[in-house]
Amino acid sequence: MNLQIGEFSPEELADMYGTPLLVVDVSKVKERIEEFKLHLKEIPHLLCYSVKANPIPGLLKEISDTVLLEASSPGELLVSLKASKPDRIVLDGFKDSDLITAAMKLNVFLLNSDSIQELSEIGKMKMDLDFQVETIFGIRVSLGLKGESDIVSTSTLEDKFGVVPEQIRDALRISNEFGLELKCIHTHIGSQIERPGTYREVVERMFSLPHSEEFDLFDLGGGFGIRYSKTVPSLEAFLGELSDAYLEISDRVGFCPKIILEPGRSIVGESGYFISREKTRKKKGRVEWSIVDLSTNHLLERLYLFRTYPSWNEGNEVKIGGPLCFSGDELGVGRVSNGLLVLKNCGAYTISKSSQYNLYPRPKVILVDGYKSWEIKEGESYLKVLNDFGAD
Amino acid sequence: MNLQIGEFSPEELADMYGTPLLVVDVSKVKERIEEFKLHLKEIPHLLCYSVKANPIPGLLKEISDTVLLEASSPGELLVSLKASKPDRIVLDGFKDSDLITAAMKLNVFLLNSDSIQELSEIGKMKMDLDFQVETIFGIRVSLGLKGESDIVSTSTLEDKFGVVPEQIRDALRISNEFGLELKCIHTHIGSQIERPGTYREVVERMFSLPHSEEFDLFDLGGGFGIRYSKTVPSLEAFLGELSDAYLEISDRVGFCPKIILEPGRSIVGESGYFISREKTRKKKGRVEWSIVDLSTNHLLERLYLFRTYPSWNEGNEVKIGGPLCFSGDELGVGRVSNGLLVLKNCGAYTISKSSQYNLYPRPKVILVDGYKSWEIKEGESYLKVLNDFGAD
Structure with a gap:
């Protein structure tokens, strides 16, 4: 995979910051x-x-x-x-x-x-x-x-x-x-x-x-x-x-x-990339599914309005699902390589409309500028999510 | 308005807890x-x-x-x-x-x-x-x-x-x-x-x-x-x-x-009520709009799946809009009385799917049981919302 965000590969960013990760160049x-x-x-x-x-x-x-x-x-x-x-x-x-x-x-x-x-x-x-x-x-x-x-x-x-x-x-x-x-x-x-x-x-x-x-x-x-x-x-x-x-x-x-x-x-919009990691590969009958750690509650427009964000990776096409307990939580058909799925054009109306449905944390956001990268919004802990819903 | 949630009127609850407010009986x-x-x-x-x-x-x-x-x-x-x-x-x-x-x-x-x-x-x-x-x-x-x-x-x-x-x-x-x-x-x-x-x-x-x-x-x-x-x-x-x-x-x-x-x-589902207050009444041409302080980012299923939550109030029907900068943020045709709009059947998949889009806080949630009422999730401050998006 010769794809780069600034001077970084998606693999490097996933290793450095964890997934799911919104990266803005x-x-x-x-x-x-x-x-x-x-x-x-x-x-x-x-x-x-x-x-x-x-x-x-x-x-x-x-x-x-x-x-x-x-x-x-x-x-x-x-x-x-x-x-x-x-x-x-x-x-x-x-x-x-x-x-x-x-x-x-x-x-x-x-x-x-x-x-x-x-x-x-x-x-x-x-x-x-x-x-x-x-x-x-x-x-x-x-x-x-x-x-x-x-x-x-x-x-x-x-x-x-x-x-x-x-x-x-x-x-x-x-x-x-x-x-x-x-x-x-x-x-x-x-x-x-x-x-x-x-x-x-x-x-x-x-x-x-x-x-x-x-x-x-x-x-x-x-x-x-x-x-x-x-x-x-x-x-x-x-x-x-x-x-x-x-x-x-x-x-x-x-x-x-x-x-x-x-x-x-x-x-x-076009400067943002969602990087997610495959959590499970499953066969259901003859269909192959990759379940990744990114869900449609961070891509609401993907789900309801514009349907598809292009994915960036090479490899065979499989059906991609998020972890939510919701059948609409499908990210479409995409390619997973080196265990990662990268969606392009995710800079706009993703994090701003994201929810914590199913009590999943909202992702970390980082900026990349050439050789530099830095965190501008931390990822949420489960405890933080529970507190947001009123746990004491 | 002779409508009651437990032993409370919506007006009493709105006065006690503020709006927008999710009430679960x-x-x-x-x-x-x-x-x-x-x-x-x-x-x-x-x-x-x-x-x-x-x-x-x-x-x-x-x-x-x-x-x-x-x-x-x-x-x-x-x-x-x-x-x-x-x-x-x-x-x-x-x-x-x-x-x-x-x-x-x-x-x-x-x-x-x-x-x-x-x-x-x-x-x-x-x-x-x-x-x-x-x-x-x-x-x-x-x-x-x-x-x-x-x-x-x-x-x-x-x-x-x-x-x-x-x-x-x-x-x-x-x-x-x-x-x-x-x-x-x-x-x-x-x-x-x-x-x-x-x-x-x-x-x-x-x-x-x-x-x-x-x-x-x-x-x-x-x-x-x-x-x-x-x-x-x-x-x-x-x-x-x-x-x-x-x-x-x-x-x-x-x-x-x-x-x-x-x-x-x-x-x-049927035990939950959203109480919201009219913030502006506006005329656009011949159409009358009531803009309330509840938005579709707390009613995502309303917006995309099931379309309508019945409203509870008496009064003339007007078009109801939320405050979001998004044309889809319409709550439908409803009735506002005493300055309040009450939506029924909001107990399920509202707060669990809610977002902070446009940097609006997510609502407070209270429980009502007969003569008793108590807060189980506090409303969010603007500062909390900003922090959630990475403000220091």
Whole structure:
């Protein structure tokens, strides 16, 4: 097996750190960020990492000099503050009044509001404050575009996020009323988008929204697809389409808002590898099974949404099962060599969605950078798991 | 709202403990256990609670006098030992050699092996031991029956569990070779079975397995459906069908194995209630949304498998969303009254599968018994969640 993660073989990492193990090649993450910036260089832009894709503090610290951080919950705001500065944080998602107050006190860079109701709450709160708020405000708008998976489609007129285009006028009215500078329109069309043309349409619709010329910032969210089971277009294709559409339309309409992107999956997904060890090889009738020490409760999207993560090893194909007492805990057909199964493209939405089902511990996470490797999240002991469920 | 959990209203519990809150009415759990025993009284049987459905130690302690505990992982064996005694524990699932040794040293009541390979490993290990092992051994067999949901179907000839019927002869041969008393055949056909007739078929197939007369115990697993979205038959209907089939066939074939059942969902599911509080009410176009503080990462089966948990409250129907930055985080159409949404039938596979996605804490769990209520799992702080992901 001539496969390498940085300068390490999977065998070396498995021996050094144990399994199951999530490895993130941080130099690949940084390269990916540079690739984003390269392909966006023709247009005014800000690049923001969506923390929810992989919120491990040790990873955020490595990249927070090069990207803003997008938080979408109180916990994500806290973890972003550990790794970055308030004026490099964008806050999205639902917010209670404590979170809104905290964001304004901290003067986060941008706060995207989700609804007219929230905006008016923000306005009232801001009027009561006795300090200067530097935060820029935005409003999330549904473009009426369907994402490419039902379950991760976030810009339809029916889903729970944002306002419909007709409500932008209300948003501006309320902002004026409370002296709130509403400078950003925000959207996000879903996850694992696989057609670059979708981003052309996003840009077109943003420029066509009511009052779009009153906004300095167009925040287009994320959603750029990565390679799980099938080939998807390159980042260059997605960003080329986006940039071209921007240049054409802004030239035509005569204004040049700054574009914000908030990718998560496409920044960290392809840099992450799950390494697991075969625990049992069994024959059931004529079928050969390899039962490994990695389970679908760390790969929930694998189980329910995208189905397959490519495996990396050589050897004969066998059916791969995890240890859970759950028939859906199948990792698919894969190759085990030297007793290891390595899954690629596991950097995003694995550890952040993982559970302790069957009272199994969540895995250790390490970073690799060339010849260096270090632990950024320890593995859990059984005792810790039991305590999490209330054992004394 | 005249709804009660024990002697409490949801409002009282929400005020006392905060939200989101999982409440388990332990007197209902105990009644359910008695109902199982009542409807099984015609046949020799043992009742076992499947820990994975809800593994909170404080709940296990309440019921471990009346049922055996079924563990299917190292963590579940540990938590079972905290609540019960080794001779009242059944061990299923995949096992590494440490877990097998531990189970034999402890003399757990029954160890159901999953494969020929595992059985032969157990045999070798037992021969090397210098103490008496009282544990009974079993072998899990797939009956070739499909469950009623693709994803929770665990007795087909293709899934990862157990052996095919033709391998029972091998299992007996290997057990003889190593002096291992193989006394149990074990099966489990899946989850949320909704046709009582399925259990008649399970009993028929168990009696028809090769060498079935050599086994003293038939462990039939669990899977009895409960009422999520639609009406399912009563427990009496399921167990009546099972008992009748057993009595007819055992009379005909002339042997009377003891039946073991391992329900989880049907013991705790209907006794659990999630109480959540509305955080925001928003209008998006003409649709009204209530955003509550409970999210689908605590209701994963709701999201992907069974779709709906009935809500309990009065009031107008609105669309209910959780706070997650994920469009799939919809709790359906429900009723919010006095600012609360109460979901019924949440006792099983909610807290055991819950995650901290978006860095949201997992909820507190309390037990209610008539006029008494007490906390058995504390709610998590944001700081705890951050630490879980590796913050220092």
